[in-house]
Amino acid sequence: MIKYSVLMSVYKNDKGQYLEEAINSMVQQTVKPAEIILVEDGPLTTELYEVIDKFKNNYPEIFRAIPLEKNVGLGKALNIGLEYCRYDLVARMDSDDISVGNRIETQLAYFEKNQSLDIIGGDIEEFITSPNHTVSQRRVPCGDKEIKEYMKIRCPFNHMSVMFKKRAVINSGNYQHWHYNEDYYLWIRMMEHGCVMANTGTVLVKVRVGKEMYSRRGGDQYFQSEKGLQDYMLRRNIISIPVYLKNVALRFVVQKLLTPSIRGYIFKKFARS
Template sequence: MLPVYNAKAFIAESIQSILDQTEPDFELLIVDDCSTDGSIEIIDSFKDPRIIFHKKKRNSGYTESLNWAIDQAKGEYIARMDADDVSLPNRFEKQLKFLMFNPDISICGTDAFVRGGNLIFNYPQTPKAIFTNLLMGNSLIHPSIFGRSEIFKKFKYDRSKEPAEDYDLFTRLVIENKRLANIPEKLLIYRLHSEQTSEVRKIKQIQSAKRSMLQLFKYFNYDQDLYPDSLVSNAIWPERVFLRPELIQAIKWYASLNSLKKNLDIDHSYLNFVLKRKRYNLLKFCLKHGNSRDYGYNFYVWAQLFRLSPKMFVKGLLN
Protein backbone atom coordinates (compact mmCIF):
# COMPACT_ATOMS: atom_id res chain seq x y z
CA MET A 1 0.00 0.00 0.00
CA LEU A 2 1.39 3.32 -1.14
CA PRO A 3 -0.10 6.61 0.20
CA VAL A 4 0.70 9.71 -1.85
CA TYR A 5 0.46 13.43 -1.24
CA ASN A 6 2.37 15.92 -3.40
CA ALA A 7 5.25 13.57 -4.22
CA LYS A 8 5.85 14.61 -7.83
CA ALA A 9 9.65 14.58 -7.47
CA PHE A 10 9.79 10.96 -6.26
CA ILE A 11 6.62 9.03 -7.07
CA ALA A 12 7.65 7.65 -10.46
CA GLU A 13 10.81 6.04 -9.09
CA SER A 14 8.89 4.71 -6.10
CA ILE A 15 6.17 3.06 -8.21
CA GLN A 16 8.65 1.61 -10.68
CA SER A 17 10.64 0.02 -7.86
CA ILE A 18 7.51 -1.90 -6.83
CA LEU A 19 6.62 -2.93 -10.37
CA ASP A 20 10.19 -4.28 -10.79
CA GLN A 21 9.96 -6.66 -7.83
CA THR A 22 11.23 -10.20 -8.43
CA GLU A 23 8.07 -11.42 -6.65
CA PRO A 24 5.48 -10.39 -9.30
CA ASP A 25 2.25 -11.57 -7.66
CA PHE A 26 0.83 -8.49 -5.95
CA GLU A 27 -1.62 -5.63 -6.30
CA LEU A 28 -0.27 -2.12 -5.84
CA LEU A 29 -2.80 -0.01 -3.94
CA ILE A 30 -1.98 3.67 -4.47
CA VAL A 31 -4.03 6.18 -2.48
CA ASP A 32 -3.72 9.86 -3.39
CA ASP A 33 -4.73 12.36 -0.69
CA CYS A 34 -5.75 15.17 -3.10
CA SER A 35 -2.30 16.05 -4.46
CA THR A 36 -1.99 19.39 -6.24
CA ASP A 37 1.53 19.15 -7.67
CA GLY A 38 1.10 16.84 -10.66
CA SER A 39 1.53 13.54 -8.77
CA ILE A 40 -1.82 12.28 -10.08
CA GLU A 41 -0.79 12.74 -13.71
CA ILE A 42 2.43 10.79 -13.10
CA ILE A 43 0.56 7.94 -11.43
CA ASP A 44 -1.99 7.85 -14.27
CA SER A 45 0.84 7.44 -16.78
CA PHE A 46 1.55 3.92 -15.42
CA LYS A 47 -0.57 1.29 -17.20
CA ASP A 48 0.38 -1.81 -15.26
CA PRO A 49 -2.78 -3.88 -14.49
CA ARG A 50 -1.51 -4.60 -10.96
CA ILE A 51 -2.04 -0.95 -10.01
CA ILE A 52 -5.24 -0.01 -8.19
CA PHE A 53 -5.36 3.78 -7.99
CA HIS A 54 -7.75 5.49 -5.56
CA LYS A 55 -8.14 9.27 -5.68
CA LYS A 56 -9.64 10.54 -2.45
CA LYS A 57 -12.34 13.18 -2.73
CA ARG A 58 -11.03 15.14 0.23
CA ASN A 59 -7.70 15.52 1.97
CA SER A 60 -8.15 13.42 5.11
CA GLY A 61 -4.64 12.41 6.08
CA TYR A 62 -2.05 9.70 5.79
CA THR A 63 -3.54 7.26 8.29
CA GLU A 64 -6.94 7.21 6.62
CA SER A 65 -5.21 6.43 3.31
CA LEU A 66 -3.44 3.46 4.90
CA ASN A 67 -6.63 2.11 6.46
CA TRP A 68 -8.51 2.41 3.14
CA ALA A 69 -5.81 0.32 1.48
CA ILE A 70 -5.93 -2.25 4.30
CA ASP A 71 -9.69 -2.61 3.83
CA GLN A 72 -9.26 -3.09 0.07
CA ALA A 73 -6.31 -5.51 0.20
CA LYS A 74 -7.15 -9.02 -1.01
CA GLY A 75 -3.83 -10.80 -0.52
CA GLU A 76 -2.53 -12.86 2.36
CA TYR A 77 0.20 -10.28 3.04
CA ILE A 78 0.43 -6.49 3.02
CA ALA A 79 3.57 -4.46 2.34
CA ARG A 80 4.11 -0.78 3.14
CA MET A 81 5.80 1.76 0.94
CA ASP A 82 6.19 5.55 0.95
CA ALA A 83 6.01 7.76 -2.10
CA ASP A 84 9.51 9.13 -1.62
CA ASP A 85 11.31 5.83 -1.00
CA VAL A 86 12.59 3.03 -3.26
CA SER A 87 12.27 -0.73 -2.75
CA LEU A 88 15.15 -2.89 -3.96
CA PRO A 89 14.07 -5.52 -6.52
CA ASN A 90 14.16 -8.55 -4.20
CA ARG A 91 12.56 -6.90 -1.18
CA PHE A 92 9.13 -8.58 -1.46
CA GLU A 93 10.64 -11.95 -2.33
CA LYS A 94 12.89 -11.99 0.74
CA GLN A 95 10.26 -10.73 3.16
CA LEU A 96 7.69 -13.21 1.86
CA LYS A 97 10.11 -16.11 2.34
CA PHE A 98 10.98 -14.88 5.82
CA LEU A 99 7.33 -14.86 6.94
CA MET A 100 6.64 -18.22 5.32
CA PHE A 101 9.53 -19.79 7.24
CA ASN A 102 8.64 -17.94 10.45
CA PRO A 103 4.89 -18.39 10.98
CA ASP A 104 5.10 -16.92 14.49
CA ILE A 105 6.13 -13.50 13.13
CA SER A 106 3.30 -11.04 12.39
CA ILE A 107 5.26 -8.25 10.70
CA CYS A 108 8.86 -7.94 9.55
CA GLY A 109 10.85 -4.90 8.53
CA THR A 110 14.23 -4.49 6.87
CA ASP A 111 17.27 -2.31 7.14
CA ALA A 112 17.67 0.53 4.64
CA PHE A 113 20.13 2.63 2.70
CA VAL A 114 19.61 6.32 3.49
CA ARG A 115 19.61 8.88 0.72
CA GLY A 116 20.01 12.54 1.66
CA GLY A 117 21.53 12.19 5.14
CA ASN A 118 23.72 10.22 7.55
CA LEU A 119 20.93 8.46 9.43
CA ILE A 120 21.74 4.90 10.56
CA PHE A 121 18.83 2.81 11.87
CA ASN A 122 20.62 -0.19 13.42
CA TYR A 123 17.34 -1.59 14.75
CA PRO A 124 17.31 -4.95 16.58
CA GLN A 125 16.26 -8.10 14.74
CA THR A 126 14.58 -10.48 17.19
CA PRO A 127 11.06 -10.12 18.64
CA LYS A 128 12.27 -9.89 22.26
CA ALA A 129 14.88 -7.24 21.43
CA ILE A 130 12.37 -5.25 19.37
CA PHE A 131 9.87 -5.27 22.24
CA THR A 132 12.55 -3.94 24.56
CA ASN A 133 13.80 -1.36 22.07
CA LEU A 134 10.26 -0.01 21.63
CA LEU A 135 10.57 1.25 25.22
CA MET A 136 13.02 3.79 23.79
CA GLY A 137 11.37 4.52 20.44
CA ASN A 138 10.52 3.17 17.03
CA SER A 139 12.16 -0.13 16.10
CA LEU A 140 11.02 -0.87 12.55
CA ILE A 141 11.36 1.28 9.44
CA HIS A 142 7.72 1.93 8.61
CA PRO A 143 7.91 1.93 4.77
CA SER A 144 9.87 -1.34 4.92
CA ILE A 145 7.31 -3.44 6.79
CA PHE A 146 5.70 -6.54 5.31
CA GLY A 147 3.14 -8.45 7.32
CA ARG A 148 0.15 -10.71 7.48
CA SER A 149 -3.10 -9.15 6.23
CA GLU A 150 -5.09 -10.54 9.16
CA ILE A 151 -2.91 -8.53 11.56
CA PHE A 152 -3.28 -5.26 9.65
CA LYS A 153 -7.04 -5.77 9.26
CA LYS A 154 -7.54 -6.56 12.94
CA PHE A 155 -5.44 -3.75 14.43
CA LYS A 156 -5.30 -1.08 11.69
CA TYR A 157 -3.82 2.36 12.28
CA ASP A 158 -5.18 4.78 14.87
CA ARG A 159 -5.82 8.10 13.16
CA SER A 160 -5.60 9.96 16.49
CA LYS A 161 -1.95 8.85 16.80
CA GLU A 162 -0.81 10.40 13.49
CA PRO A 163 2.01 11.26 12.76
CA ALA A 164 3.30 8.52 15.11
CA GLU A 165 0.74 6.00 13.91
CA ASP A 166 3.43 3.44 13.08
CA TYR A 167 4.97 3.48 16.56
CA ASP A 168 1.49 3.22 18.07
CA LEU A 169 0.70 0.19 15.89
CA PHE A 170 3.94 -1.57 16.85
CA THR A 171 3.43 -0.97 20.57
CA ARG A 172 -0.17 -2.21 20.42
CA LEU A 173 0.95 -5.34 18.61
CA VAL A 174 3.62 -6.33 21.13
CA ILE A 175 1.25 -5.63 24.02
CA GLU A 176 -1.06 -8.17 22.36
CA ASN A 177 1.87 -10.63 22.21
CA LYS A 178 2.34 -10.32 18.45
CA ARG A 179 5.93 -10.91 17.38
CA LEU A 180 7.82 -8.41 15.23
CA ALA A 181 11.16 -8.95 13.50
CA ASN A 182 13.67 -7.21 11.26
CA ILE A 183 15.62 -8.74 8.39
CA PRO A 184 19.26 -7.57 8.78
CA GLU A 185 19.55 -6.59 5.14
CA LYS A 186 19.11 -3.24 3.37
CA LEU A 187 16.15 -3.78 1.07
CA LEU A 188 14.86 -0.21 0.96
CA ILE A 189 16.26 3.19 0.00
CA TYR A 190 14.94 5.60 2.63
CA ARG A 191 14.96 9.21 1.49
CA LEU A 192 15.52 12.20 3.78
CA HIS A 193 14.44 15.61 2.56
CA SER A 194 13.31 18.96 3.93
CA GLU A 195 9.61 18.51 3.10
CA GLN A 196 9.05 15.42 5.24
CA THR A 197 8.02 16.68 8.67
CA SER A 198 7.30 20.24 9.79
CA GLU A 199 8.21 21.43 13.27
CA VAL A 200 4.51 21.47 14.21
CA ARG A 201 4.16 17.82 13.16
CA LYS A 202 7.34 16.90 15.04
CA ILE A 203 5.85 18.24 18.28
CA LYS A 204 2.61 16.37 17.62
CA GLN A 205 4.59 13.23 16.76
CA ILE A 206 6.48 13.36 20.06
CA GLN A 207 3.30 13.79 22.10
CA SER A 208 1.61 10.91 20.29
CA ALA A 209 4.62 8.60 20.65
CA LYS A 210 4.89 9.49 24.33
CA ARG A 211 1.31 8.33 24.96
CA SER A 212 1.98 5.04 23.17
CA MET A 213 5.22 4.54 25.09
CA LEU A 214 3.37 5.05 28.37
CA GLN A 215 0.94 2.27 27.44
CA LEU A 216 3.86 -0.03 26.66
CA PHE A 217 5.46 0.64 30.06
CA LYS A 218 2.14 -0.23 31.72
CA TYR A 219 2.76 -3.75 30.42
CA PHE A 220 5.07 -4.11 33.46
CA ASN A 221 1.94 -3.94 35.61
CA TYR A 222 3.43 -1.53 38.15
CA ASP A 223 1.33 0.19 40.84
CA GLN A 224 -0.44 2.94 38.91
CA ASP A 225 -1.87 4.51 42.07
CA LEU A 226 1.60 4.90 43.55
CA TYR A 227 3.10 5.97 40.23
CA PRO A 228 0.48 8.02 38.31
CA ASP A 229 0.59 8.69 34.58
CA SER A 230 1.75 12.29 35.04
CA LEU A 231 4.89 11.11 36.84
CA VAL A 232 5.66 8.09 34.65
CA SER A 233 5.07 9.97 31.41
CA ASN A 234 7.68 12.58 32.33
CA ALA A 235 10.04 9.93 33.70
CA ILE A 236 10.15 8.06 30.38
CA TRP A 237 10.22 11.17 28.16
CA PRO A 238 11.12 14.24 30.24
CA GLU A 239 9.74 17.62 29.23
CA ARG A 240 9.68 19.37 32.60
CA VAL A 241 12.07 19.41 35.56
CA PHE A 242 11.05 17.21 38.46
CA LEU A 243 11.36 18.75 41.90
CA ARG A 244 13.40 16.62 44.29
CA PRO A 245 10.45 14.66 45.79
CA GLU A 246 9.13 13.83 42.32
CA LEU A 247 12.56 12.86 41.08
CA ILE A 248 13.01 10.50 44.03
CA GLN A 249 9.62 8.97 43.25
CA ALA A 250 10.58 8.54 39.59
CA ILE A 251 13.81 6.78 40.57
CA LYS A 252 11.83 4.46 42.84
CA TRP A 253 9.49 3.74 39.94
CA TYR A 254 12.43 2.70 37.76
CA ALA A 255 13.65 0.48 40.61
CA SER A 256 10.23 -1.14 40.86
CA LEU A 257 10.45 -2.20 37.21
CA ASN A 258 13.51 -4.29 38.00
CA SER A 259 11.47 -6.46 40.33
CA LEU A 260 8.61 -6.77 37.82
CA LYS A 261 10.62 -7.53 34.69
CA LYS A 262 11.10 -11.20 35.63
CA ASN A 263 7.47 -11.77 34.64
CA LEU A 264 8.05 -10.55 31.08
CA ASP A 265 9.17 -12.69 28.15
CA ILE A 266 11.65 -10.17 26.80
CA ASP A 267 15.40 -9.66 26.46
CA HIS A 268 16.32 -9.06 30.13
CA SER A 269 19.95 -8.09 29.63
CA TYR A 270 18.96 -5.54 27.00
CA LEU A 271 16.12 -4.35 29.22
CA ASN A 272 18.63 -3.58 32.00
CA PHE A 273 20.53 -1.36 29.56
CA VAL A 274 17.34 0.38 28.37
CA LEU A 275 16.08 1.16 31.87
CA LYS A 276 19.46 2.48 33.00
CA ARG A 277 19.74 4.63 29.90
CA LYS A 278 16.26 6.10 30.30
CA ARG A 279 16.86 6.81 34.00
CA TYR A 280 20.19 8.44 33.12
CA ASN A 281 18.47 10.63 30.50
CA LEU A 282 15.89 11.74 33.08
CA LEU A 283 18.57 12.71 35.60
CA LYS A 284 20.59 14.49 32.94
CA PHE A 285 17.54 16.46 31.81
CA CYS A 286 16.66 17.57 35.33
CA LEU A 287 20.22 18.66 36.11
CA LYS A 288 20.61 20.43 32.79
CA HIS A 289 17.38 22.41 33.07
CA GLY A 290 16.99 22.64 36.85
CA ASN A 291 18.68 24.86 39.43
CA SER A 292 19.73 24.78 43.08
CA ARG A 293 16.24 25.71 44.32
CA ASP A 294 14.86 22.52 42.79
CA TYR A 295 17.04 20.17 44.84
CA GLY A 296 17.71 21.98 48.11
CA TYR A 297 21.49 21.57 48.05
CA ASN A 298 24.40 23.20 46.29
CA PHE A 299 23.44 22.63 42.68
CA TYR A 300 27.05 22.64 41.48
CA VAL A 301 27.89 19.78 43.85
CA TRP A 302 24.92 17.74 42.62
CA ALA A 303 25.87 18.31 38.99
CA GLN A 304 29.49 17.35 39.60
CA LEU A 305 28.47 14.21 41.49
CA PHE A 306 26.25 13.17 38.60
CA ARG A 307 29.09 13.63 36.12
CA LEU A 308 31.44 11.57 38.29
CA SER A 309 29.02 8.73 39.02
CA PRO A 310 25.30 8.62 38.20
CA LYS A 311 25.04 5.64 40.57
CA MET A 312 26.46 7.64 43.49
CA PHE A 313 24.21 10.55 42.54
CA VAL A 314 21.13 8.32 42.85
CA LYS A 315 22.27 7.01 46.25
CA GLY A 316 22.86 10.54 47.47
CA LEU A 317 19.47 11.70 46.21
CA LEU A 318 17.64 8.85 47.90
CA ASN A 319 19.50 9.41 51.18
Protein backbone atom coordinates in the same frame (compact mmCIF):
# COMPACT_ATOMS: atom_id res chain seq x y z
CA MET B 1 4.63 -18.09 -5.87
CA ILE B 2 3.15 -16.25 -2.88
CA LYS B 3 0.97 -13.32 -3.90
CA TYR B 4 1.17 -10.05 -2.02
CA SER B 5 -0.25 -6.52 -2.07
CA VAL B 6 1.65 -3.24 -1.91
CA LEU B 7 0.02 -0.50 0.18
CA MET B 8 0.93 3.14 -0.50
CA SER B 9 -0.51 6.60 0.14
CA VAL B 10 0.14 9.89 -1.64
CA TYR B 11 -0.94 13.47 -0.99
CA LYS B 12 -0.66 16.82 -2.70
CA ASN B 13 2.73 17.85 -1.29
CA ASP B 14 4.47 14.79 -2.74
CA LYS B 15 6.54 15.08 -5.92
CA GLY B 16 5.61 13.24 -9.09
CA GLN B 17 9.18 12.17 -9.86
CA TYR B 18 9.63 10.67 -6.40
CA LEU B 19 6.29 8.85 -6.58
CA GLU B 20 7.23 7.37 -9.94
CA GLU B 21 10.58 6.16 -8.60
CA ALA B 22 8.90 4.65 -5.55
CA ILE B 23 6.29 2.71 -7.54
CA ASN B 24 8.88 1.60 -10.09
CA SER B 25 11.00 0.15 -7.29
CA MET B 26 8.05 -2.09 -6.40
CA VAL B 27 6.97 -3.19 -9.89
CA GLN B 28 10.61 -4.04 -10.63
CA GLN B 29 11.05 -6.33 -7.62
CA THR B 30 12.54 -9.76 -8.23
CA VAL B 31 9.19 -11.10 -6.97
CA LYS B 32 6.49 -8.98 -8.62
CA PRO B 33 3.45 -7.69 -6.67
CA ALA B 34 0.01 -9.11 -7.40
CA GLU B 35 -1.45 -5.65 -6.82
CA ILE B 36 -0.47 -2.13 -5.82
CA ILE B 37 -3.04 -0.15 -3.85
CA LEU B 38 -2.34 3.60 -3.88
CA VAL B 39 -4.57 5.77 -1.70
CA GLU B 40 -4.97 9.32 -3.05
CA ASP B 41 -5.20 11.18 0.27
CA GLY B 42 -7.30 14.10 -0.95
CA PRO B 43 -7.06 16.08 -4.22
CA LEU B 44 -3.61 15.93 -5.84
CA THR B 45 -1.55 18.02 -8.25
CA THR B 46 -1.65 17.61 -12.03
CA GLU B 47 1.90 16.24 -11.89
CA LEU B 48 0.88 13.47 -9.47
CA TYR B 49 -2.24 12.57 -11.46
CA GLU B 50 -0.10 12.24 -14.58
CA VAL B 51 2.18 9.75 -12.84
CA ILE B 52 -0.80 7.79 -11.49
CA ASP B 53 -2.42 7.68 -14.95
CA LYS B 54 0.84 6.39 -16.38
CA PHE B 55 0.84 3.40 -14.04
CA LYS B 56 -2.87 2.80 -14.58
CA ASN B 57 -2.17 2.51 -18.31
CA ASN B 58 1.06 0.52 -18.04
CA TYR B 59 -0.02 -1.87 -15.28
CA PRO B 60 -3.82 -2.05 -15.43
CA GLU B 61 -3.85 -5.60 -14.10
CA ILE B 62 -2.13 -4.74 -10.80
CA PHE B 63 -2.30 -0.97 -10.21
CA ARG B 64 -5.30 0.55 -8.48
CA ALA B 65 -5.75 4.09 -7.14
CA ILE B 66 -8.26 4.77 -4.35
CA PRO B 67 -9.28 8.46 -4.38
CA LEU B 68 -10.42 10.16 -1.16
CA GLU B 69 -12.47 13.35 -1.36
CA LYS B 70 -10.41 15.10 1.30
CA ASN B 71 -7.08 14.69 3.06
CA VAL B 72 -7.55 12.43 6.10
CA GLY B 73 -3.94 11.86 7.15
CA LEU B 74 -1.66 8.86 6.80
CA GLY B 75 -3.20 6.67 9.48
CA LYS B 76 -6.76 6.88 8.18
CA ALA B 77 -5.61 6.66 4.55
CA LEU B 78 -3.72 3.42 5.23
CA ASN B 79 -6.67 2.11 7.25
CA ILE B 80 -8.88 2.55 4.19
CA GLY B 81 -6.27 1.25 1.77
CA LEU B 82 -5.63 -1.92 3.74
CA GLU B 83 -9.30 -2.87 3.43
CA TYR B 84 -8.87 -2.83 -0.36
CA CYS B 85 -5.87 -5.18 -0.27
CA ARG B 86 -6.93 -8.61 -1.54
CA TYR B 87 -3.95 -10.60 -0.25
CA ASP B 88 -2.97 -11.41 3.31
CA LEU B 89 0.67 -10.42 2.85
CA VAL B 90 0.97 -6.66 2.46
CA ALA B 91 4.14 -4.65 1.84
CA ARG B 92 4.15 -1.01 2.93
CA MET B 93 5.92 1.53 0.79
CA ASP B 94 6.22 5.32 1.01
CA SER B 95 5.66 7.64 -1.93
CA ASP B 96 9.18 9.09 -2.06
CA ASP B 97 11.50 6.20 -1.14
CA ILE B 98 13.17 3.42 -3.14
CA SER B 99 13.02 -0.28 -2.26
CA VAL B 100 16.08 -2.38 -3.07
CA GLY B 101 15.47 -4.86 -5.88
CA ASN B 102 15.29 -8.04 -3.77
CA ARG B 103 13.45 -6.52 -0.81
CA ILE B 104 10.28 -8.57 -1.25
CA GLU B 105 12.14 -11.77 -2.09
CA THR B 106 14.05 -11.40 1.18
CA GLN B 107 10.89 -10.81 3.22
CA LEU B 108 8.92 -13.63 1.63
CA ALA B 109 11.72 -16.03 2.52
CA TYR B 110 11.21 -15.15 6.19
CA PHE B 111 7.48 -15.79 5.96
CA GLU B 112 8.06 -19.12 4.23
CA LYS B 113 10.56 -20.18 6.90
CA ASN B 114 8.43 -19.06 9.87
CA GLN B 115 4.69 -19.60 9.43
CA SER B 116 3.94 -17.85 12.75
CA LEU B 117 5.64 -14.61 11.70
CA ASP B 118 3.27 -11.61 11.48
CA ILE B 119 5.56 -8.73 10.47
CA ILE B 120 9.05 -8.39 9.01
CA GLY B 121 10.94 -5.16 8.44
CA GLY B 122 14.52 -4.18 7.80
CA ASP B 123 17.17 -1.48 7.95
CA ILE B 124 17.16 1.66 5.83
CA GLU B 125 19.80 3.81 4.19
CA GLU B 126 19.06 7.53 4.05
CA PHE B 127 20.07 9.84 1.20
CA ILE B 128 19.54 13.48 0.21
CA THR B 129 20.19 13.78 -3.53
CA SER B 130 21.12 10.33 -4.85
CA PRO B 131 20.28 6.85 -3.51
CA ASN B 132 23.87 5.93 -4.35
CA HIS B 133 25.19 8.39 -1.77
CA THR B 134 24.13 7.29 1.71
CA VAL B 135 24.34 9.92 4.46
CA SER B 136 23.12 7.73 7.34
CA GLN B 137 21.62 4.36 8.16
CA ARG B 138 18.96 3.32 10.67
CA ARG B 139 19.44 -0.16 12.03
CA VAL B 140 16.79 -1.92 14.10
CA PRO B 141 16.85 -5.09 16.26
CA CYS B 142 16.11 -8.39 14.52
CA GLY B 143 14.63 -10.89 16.97
CA ASP B 144 11.10 -10.92 18.38
CA LYS B 145 12.25 -10.54 22.00
CA GLU B 146 14.74 -7.77 21.17
CA ILE B 147 12.17 -5.88 19.10
CA LYS B 148 9.62 -5.93 21.91
CA GLU B 149 12.18 -4.70 24.43
CA TYR B 150 13.27 -1.93 22.06
CA MET B 151 9.59 -1.05 21.58
CA LYS B 152 9.56 0.26 25.15
CA ILE B 153 12.11 2.92 24.24
CA ARG B 154 11.87 3.65 20.52
CA CYS B 155 10.00 2.58 17.40
CA PRO B 156 11.50 -0.83 16.43
CA PHE B 157 10.54 -0.82 12.74
CA ASN B 158 11.28 1.36 9.75
CA HIS B 159 7.70 1.80 8.58
CA MET B 160 8.39 1.97 4.84
CA SER B 161 10.25 -1.35 5.02
CA VAL B 162 7.65 -3.60 6.64
CA MET B 163 5.66 -6.49 5.21
CA PHE B 164 2.89 -7.85 7.41
CA LYS B 165 -0.07 -10.18 7.48
CA LYS B 166 -3.23 -8.21 6.86
CA ARG B 167 -5.23 -10.27 9.34
CA ALA B 168 -2.69 -9.55 12.11
CA VAL B 169 -2.99 -5.80 11.53
CA ILE B 170 -6.79 -5.91 11.30
CA ASN B 171 -7.02 -8.00 14.48
CA SER B 172 -4.86 -5.40 16.23
CA GLY B 173 -7.25 -2.58 15.27
CA ASN B 174 -5.79 -1.63 11.88
CA TYR B 175 -4.00 1.67 11.29
CA GLN B 176 -5.41 4.50 13.39
CA HIS B 177 -4.70 8.20 13.50
CA TRP B 178 -1.88 9.17 15.83
CA HIS B 179 -0.14 12.36 14.80
CA TYR B 180 3.36 11.54 13.42
CA ASN B 181 3.29 8.06 14.98
CA GLU B 182 0.60 5.98 13.28
CA ASP B 183 3.08 3.19 12.76
CA TYR B 184 4.57 3.09 16.29
CA TYR B 185 1.04 3.00 17.74
CA LEU B 186 0.17 0.06 15.49
CA TRP B 187 3.31 -1.91 16.41
CA ILE B 188 2.54 -1.47 20.11
CA ARG B 189 -0.98 -2.83 19.62
CA MET B 190 0.33 -5.71 17.53
CA MET B 191 2.73 -6.57 20.34
CA GLU B 192 -0.19 -6.52 22.80
CA HIS B 193 -2.02 -8.99 20.55
CA GLY B 194 0.91 -11.39 20.63
CA CYS B 195 2.11 -10.86 17.07
CA VAL B 196 5.46 -12.41 16.14
CA MET B 197 7.93 -9.80 14.89
CA ALA B 198 11.28 -9.72 13.08
CA ASN B 199 13.67 -7.53 11.12
CA THR B 200 16.06 -8.85 8.49
CA GLY B 201 19.18 -6.99 9.63
CA THR B 202 19.73 -5.95 6.02
CA VAL B 203 18.92 -2.76 4.12
CA LEU B 204 15.53 -3.04 2.40
CA VAL B 205 14.72 0.57 1.50
CA LYS B 206 16.63 3.70 0.58
CA VAL B 207 14.92 6.67 2.19
CA ARG B 208 14.89 10.25 0.97
CA VAL B 209 15.66 12.74 3.76
CA GLY B 210 16.50 16.41 4.09
CA LYS B 211 17.43 19.00 6.67
CA GLU B 212 13.74 19.63 7.37
CA MET B 213 13.44 16.09 8.72
CA TYR B 214 14.96 17.17 12.01
CA SER B 215 12.66 20.19 12.22
CA ARG B 216 9.65 17.88 11.85
CA ARG B 217 10.96 15.75 14.70
CA GLY B 218 10.73 18.66 17.10
CA GLY B 219 8.19 21.06 18.54
CA ASP B 220 5.27 20.71 20.92
CA GLN B 221 3.03 18.68 18.58
CA TYR B 222 5.70 16.06 18.02
CA PHE B 223 6.50 15.94 21.74
CA GLN B 224 2.84 15.56 22.71
CA SER B 225 2.45 12.74 20.18
CA GLU B 226 5.45 10.88 21.56
CA LYS B 227 4.44 11.54 25.17
CA GLY B 228 0.97 10.22 24.37
CA LEU B 229 2.46 6.89 23.30
CA GLN B 230 4.46 6.76 26.51
CA ASP B 231 1.25 7.48 28.45
CA TYR B 232 -0.46 4.64 26.59
CA MET B 233 2.32 2.17 27.34
CA LEU B 234 2.36 3.18 31.01
CA ARG B 235 -1.42 2.72 31.35
CA ARG B 236 -1.16 -0.69 29.70
CA ASN B 237 1.72 -1.73 32.00
CA ILE B 238 4.06 -2.14 29.04
CA ILE B 239 6.62 0.15 30.67
CA SER B 240 7.38 0.99 34.30
CA ILE B 241 7.22 4.45 35.86
CA PRO B 242 11.05 4.86 35.85
CA VAL B 243 11.19 3.94 32.14
CA TYR B 244 8.29 6.30 31.44
CA LEU B 245 9.97 9.21 33.22
CA LYS B 246 13.28 8.60 31.44
CA ASN B 247 11.61 8.34 28.02
CA VAL B 248 9.51 11.49 28.48
CA ALA B 249 12.41 13.52 29.89
CA LEU B 250 14.67 12.58 26.98
CA ARG B 251 11.97 13.46 24.44
CA PHE B 252 11.27 16.77 26.16
CA VAL B 253 14.90 17.80 25.90
CA VAL B 254 15.43 16.64 22.30
CA GLN B 255 12.08 17.74 20.85
CA LYS B 256 11.34 20.95 22.76
CA LEU B 257 14.62 22.40 23.98
CA LEU B 258 17.11 21.69 21.19
CA THR B 259 17.45 23.64 17.96
CA PRO B 260 16.95 21.68 14.68
CA SER B 261 20.70 21.71 13.98
CA ILE B 262 21.61 20.31 17.40
CA ARG B 263 18.69 17.87 17.19
CA GLY B 264 20.03 16.71 13.84
CA TYR B 265 23.46 16.12 15.36
CA ILE B 266 21.94 14.09 18.21
CA PHE B 267 19.92 11.94 15.80
CA LYS B 268 22.92 11.27 13.57
CA LYS B 269 25.17 10.53 16.55
CA PHE B 270 22.88 8.30 18.61
CA ALA B 271 19.95 7.19 16.40
CA ARG B 272 21.77 6.60 13.13
CA SER B 273 24.99 4.97 11.97
